[in-house]
Amino acid sequence: MITAKVQPPQLPKGTRDFYPEDMRIQNFIFDTWKRISLRFGYEEYEGPIFEHLELFTGKSGDEIVSQLYNFEDKGGRAISLRPEMTPTLARLVIQKGNAIKKPFKWFSIPRLFRYERAQKGRLREFFQLNLDVIGTESIFAEADLISAIASMLLEFGLKPTDFLIGISSRKLLSTYLEEIGTPSAELVYPVLDRRLKIGPEAFAEALTAIGLSEDQTKKIDSLMCCKSIEDVRGLVSSPASIEALKEIEDLFDILTSTGFGECIGLDLSIVRGLAYYTGIVFEVFDKGKSMRAIAGGGRYDSLCEKLGGAKVPGVGFGMGDVVLADLLRDHDLLPTQKQTLDLFIASFTLDMKKIFKTANLFRQMGFNVSHPLSPIKLGKQMELANQQGASCVVYVDGENAKEGEFEFKDLIKGTMNVGSAQKISEYLR
Numbered sequence: 001m002i003t004a005k006v007q008p009p010q011l012p013k014g015t016r017d018f019y020p021e022d023m024r025i026q027n028f029i030f031d032t033w034k035r036i037s038l039r040f041g042y043e044e045y046e047g048p049i050f051e052h053l054e055l056f057t058g059k060s061g062d063e064i065v066s067q068l069y070n071f072e073d074k075g076g077r078a079i080s081l082r083p084e085m086t087p088t089l090a091r092l093v094i095q096k097g098n099a100i101k102k103p104f105k106w107f108s109i110p111r112l113f114r115y116e117r118a119q120k121g122r123l124r125e126f127f128q129l130n131l132d133v134i135g136t137e138s139i140f141a142e143a144d145l146i147s148a149i150a151s152m153l154l155e156f157g158l159k160p161t162d163f164l165i166g167i168s169s170r171k172l173l174s175t176y177l178e179e180i181g182t183p184s185a186e187l188v189y190p191v192l193d194r195r196l197k198i199g200p201e202a203f204a205e206a207l208t209a210i211g212l213s214e215d216q217t218k219k220i221d222s223l224m225c226c227k228s229i230e231d232v233r234g235l236v237s238s239p240a241s242i243e244a245l246k247e248i249e250d251l252f253d254i255l256t257s258t259g260f261g262e263c264i265g266l267d268l269s270i271v272r273g274l275a276y277y278t279g280i281v282f283e284v285f286d287k288g289k290s291m292r293a294i295a296g297g298g299r300y301d302s303l304c305e306k307l308g309g310a311k312v313p314g315v316g317f318g319m320g321d322v323v324l325a326d327l328l329r330d331h332d333l334l335p336t337q338k339q340t341l342d343l344f345i346a347s348f349t350l351d352m353k354k355i356f357k358t359a360n361l362f363r364q365m366g367f368n369v370s371h372p373l374s375p376i377k378l379g380k381q382m383e384l385a386n387q388q389g390a391s392c393v394v395y396v397d398g399e400n401a402k403e404g405e406f407e408f409k410d411l412i413k414g415t416m417n418v419g420s421a422q423k424i425s426e427y428l429r
């Protein structure tokens with residue numbers, strides 16, 4: 001009987017495989033993220049990869065709801081893979097209530113899922129570093145987070161001229177909208193968020209459609225185009241707007257005096273797509289803005305309350321791995337590391353049992369050790385040692401080695417030596 005040829009399995013759209021060479025890059029990104037998060041005093045947390053659907057449908061906004069990977073589980077529950085971490089964090093905060101001392105600073109590197117149109121910089125499965133400060137309304141929390149973003153990007157080797165952290169304020173946008181008498185800010189934000197994507201005509205039309213006058217549209221446009229705090233001062237007049245502007249000014253002062261002045265800029269065209277932001281919002285782009293956002297975040301003081309908990313202020317950001325890796329690749333900042341090993345165990349007589357025993361001895365001493373998995377010729381063993389990035393080869397049966405000693409070759413210097421396991425250990429360290 002002739003059977004049809006089976007099609008080889010395909011990678012699902014918008015996902016990635018991580019071969020070891022990709023995993024090394026991923027680890028380099030994660031290690032840097034973790035190192036700087038810890039350097040700033042953030043503690044790591046995690047949550048489940050799926051949650052009850054309603055955690056995401058309630059308070060995050062329509063865009064993200066339309067991108068959910070949701071399903072019914074075998075118990076008939078409505079479940080969704082997590083598209084972002086913030087609702088999970090809010091759930092964790094609500095669950096423990098006063099048992100967690102506030103304020104606190106946490107970080108996480110979740111794997112997230114969004115049913116987006118897969119394109120450069122946007123995938124359906126990605127990782128996102130999240131840093132959040134919970135339990136304080138102080139602007140120093142925003143300053144801490146933005147300092148961490150700048151420090152991280154500089155640590156990756158980028159220069160302050162390679163990226164810009166654009167800072168805006170939903171508080172200022174909402175007080176200004178009130179000042180010029182528009183309908184509720186919640187209705188207007190989604191349109192403001194699409195301003196640059198849809199162009200000036202469609203923007204004006206969309207605002208008209210929700211009841212704004214031509215004059216109000218012009219005023220909003222002028223505010224969003226402001227390049228400096230001085231420009232904004234010339235536009236706003238209500239005490240609430242002046243107070244919101246003062247907050248932005250304070251944040252700029254702190255960040256400039258810390259040394260990050262070159263990395264930040266005022267950008268009131270930033271509104272953010274997620275519905276829960278209430279105060280300062282920010283987004284990070286490459287300097288030429290040729291890529292999608294590298295990171296984005298802001299203050300969300302009512303999220304916990306809206307999800308059924310007490311009112312607990314929060315502020316944080318997410319930085320995705322996809323655009324970041326593209327940017328680092330463009331600047332030649334991704335490592336081209338190969339696999340590395342401390343030791344490769346070889347045998348002149350192809351004595352596999354001795355190889356296994358010796359490898360075990362050195363592994364117990366804490367070294368990363370590999371060896372051939374079948375009795376292959378010495379030349380092939382050396383090829384394998386080089387391919388696996390070993391810095392030293394230990395021979396289990398060298399003629400010049402006494403009982404309890406090994407001949408060993410330093411593959412970097414090319415020198416041959418003889419010594420006990422202890423001596424080899426000291427040599428390697």
Ligand code: HAM
Nearest residue numbers: 084086122123126293294295296297316317318320322
């Ligand atoms: P977000 O703006 O939706 O914010 O995502 C933040 C970052 O995650 C983006 O700037 C981008 O780097 C990355 N990202 C988002 N979607 C994708 C995708 N489909 N493919 C690849 N990367 C993507 C949030 O998620 C907020 N929860 C962040 C936050 C934390 N706000 C407060 N705390």
